[in-house]
Amino acid sequence: DTGVSQNPRHKITKRGQNVTFRCDPISEHNRLYWYRQTLGQGPEFLTYFQNEAQLEKSRLLSDRFSAERPKGSFSTLEIQRTEQGDSAMYLCASSTLGGWTGTEAFFGQGTRLTVV
């Protein structure tokens, strides 16, 4: 399968613990995005990378959140000192450099985080 891969698929953690998620994009895709989706809502943009550079971060991305894409391939999203409000589905997507052509993004199956 050459699609976007996310691990783990599910994560249950205690409040205050740190968690890290991994996303492996489609190999030739330069852009990688993280979104968060809560029940009954559409996905909300968190951040995106072009190659290894993090070019934009949403105000939703508090100081407890950090994302990296060290070699321009896979990416990690870490949440420190988790809170119950962090419970959500975290989606990763990747795309080619579409620029003004509006290239579609391809999504992984997501990591469902539950903070107890």
Add this chain to the structure above:
Amino acid sequence: AQSVAQPEDQVNVAEGNPLTVKCTYSVSGNPYLFWYVQYPNRGLQFLLKYITGDNLVKGSYGFEAEFNKSQTSFHLKKPSALVSDSALYFCAWGGATNKLIFGTGTLLAVQP
């Protein structure tokens, strides 16, 4: 601010009937518009997009969407619904960086 609205939380349609899932947008600049579908326990799947050109866009699984600039709408349509089309549908706007702004989603329920 850019926004996309899906006015219906749920759409019910009988199998074999035509379906429409509504989307309106409020954006500055080019209206790059997308439809994605989400099945339970699966990721978002791309259905179709409007970038420029013909207002009627054809996509996957027999879906199509009509871009209407005067009504700022991008409704998703299918001539004959299938039970397997039942899923959550999202309209989205994508800017130059391909960052997507999603609507709240519409649950499509197709009854046999």
